Amino acid sequence: xxVLSDAVRSELADRLAAAERDxxxxxxxxxxxxEIDVVDAYEIQLINIRRRVEGGAxxxxxxxxxxxxxxxxxxxxxxxxxxxxxxxxxxxxxxPVPASRYxxxxxxxxxxxxxxxxxxxxxxxxxxxxxATVAYAPAIxxxxxxxxxxxxxxxxxxxxxxxSAGWVLGPERVRPELLDIxxxxxxxxRNGEVVAEGRSDAVLGDPTIAVAWxxxxxxxxxxxxxxxxxxxxxxxxxxxxxxPGDAFHAEFTGLGSVRLEFS
Numbered sequence: 001x002x003v004l005s006d007a008v009r010s011e012l013a014d015r016l017a018a019a020e021r022d023x024x025x026x027x028x029x030x031x032x033x034x035e036i037d038v039v040d041a042y043e044i045q046l047i048n049i050r051r052r053v054e055g056g057a058x059x060x061x062x063x064x065x066x067x068x069x070x071x072x073x074x075x076x077x078x079x080x081x082x083x084x085x086x087x088x089x090x091x092x093x094x095x096p097v098p099a100s101r102y103x104x105x106x107x108x109x110x111x112x113x114x115x116x117x118x119x120x121x122x123x124x125x126x127x128x129x130x131x132a133t134v135a136y137a138p139a140i141x142x143x144x145x146x147x148x149x150x151x152x153x154x155x156x157x158x159x160x161x162x163x164s165a166g167w168v169l170g171p172e173r174v175r176p177e178l179l180d181i182x183x184x185x186x187x188x189x190r191n192g193e194v195v196a197e198g199r200s201d202a203v204l205g206d207p208t209i210a211v212a213w214x215x216x217x218x219x220x221x222x223x224x225x226x227x228x229x230x231x232x233x234x235x236x237x238x239x240x241x242x243x244p245g246d247a248f249h250a251e252f253t254g255l256g257s258v259r260l261e262f263s
Contacts, residue, residue, distance in 0.1 A: 004033060004040045013047035016160055019146035025103050026146060030153045041158035042221065048161065049084045060230060061085040062218065063141060064210045065162040066154075067203045067234025075154045080204075082214055083162025085230060091142060091166045096263035099244040102144040102165055107242050107260060108235035109186045109250045111200050112139035112169055113211055115229045121219030126208040129215070132227075133208075135173035136181065138258040140250055141232050142166035143239060167232060172256030182206045185253045186236040190246050196237035200252075207233035 004012075012029055019026045029036055029044075053059065066072050067080045091097045099105060116134025144165035147156050157163045184200035204210050210233035215225050225231065242248070242262050251257040 003035045003037060008033065009040060009044050010047060012159060013044045013051075016044070016146050017048050017051070019103075023100070023103055025148040028147050028151055028153060028156045029159055030155055036155045036159075038155060038158060041155040044159035045083065045161050046221070049086075052086060058087040059084055060087045060090070060228075061232070062214055062225065062229070063162060063164050063167070063232040064203075064214050064234045065157065065164075067207075067210045077154055080210060080213060080234065081154070081158045081162050082217060083158075083164040085164065085167060085232070089164070089166045091168045091260065093168055093170065093259045096261040097142070097166070099242065099246075099262040102142070102242075104145055104150055105165065105242040105262070106143050106239040107188070107248050108141045108143060108239050109188050109196065109198065109237045110139040110141050110232045110235055111181065111184055111186075111207055111252065111255065112137040112167075113207070113231040113233060114173065115225060115227055115231065117227050119211075119215040119225040121224055122216055124212045124215035124219075126206065126212050129208045129211045130176050133176050133211075135175060136179060136255060137173055137230075138170035138250060138252050138255050139232055140168050140248060140258050140260045141235065142168070142242070142260065167230070168258055168260050169230070170250075170256050170258030174255055179254050181208060183253075184236070184255055186250060188237055188240060188248060188250045190240060190248055195240050198235070198237035200236050202236050203234040210234050
């Protein structure tokens with residue numbers, strides 16, 4: 001049961017869009033509107049996504065957030081959240097990203113799913129996900145928040161496109177049957193120093209669970225995950241702050257590596 005009027009949702013969407021555009025952070029939405037709920041937050045996210053698509057942006061996938069038990073406990077929730085990946089958000093290994101483009105950038109290490117077939121909606125299972133996945137890919141998600149100092153509650157991050165800002169895929173593509181998705185070790189270095197280590201099963205015990213959850217969840221909003229989409233199921237490690245000049249390198253057992261550099 002949502003509580004905010006359409007006018008208020010639209011105004012909050014404006015605020016978030018302006019914060020991203022002007023790189024000036026805003027107070028948490030929950031401060032001004034403590035009654036905001038998850039339905040409101042997703043509707044606010046969708047307002048901004050629709051506006052960007054109307055302006056020529058293209059949806060190329062989704063990201064799942066809060067997919068570790070630790071993050072869910074911290075946020076006081078019992079399920080993940082999600083955001084949209086737009087083509088214009090993609091960054092590339094060979095092109096340093098201006099750190100000034102973001103407010104509080106952080107990086108997360110993920111095993112990306114590249115879909116080769118559409119996923120079913122409400123009744124999507126983990127088996128469906130594996131059958132539809134054409135490859136896993138090494139990925140770094142660039143997260144950011146438009147909320148001052150990352151002081152976010154659940155509805156803040158959902159409304160803010162699940163704090164998503166960009167992503168980069170490494171060159172390797174591995175077919176699902178060749179790799180145990182629950183046993184991929186990942187390590188992240190920043191400027192040559194190891195800053196985070198984790199394993200793919202940090203994501204709900206199995207990242208395919210996160211992708212199946214996503215397919216079911218977005219179906220309730222009339223959205224389907226399609227062939228060619230990229231899905232980032234959640235981070236294997238904690239998020240690491242990115243500073244101007246930082247060079248990140250993530251390595252995955254059996255899945256190669258991916259780099260991201262900030263200018």
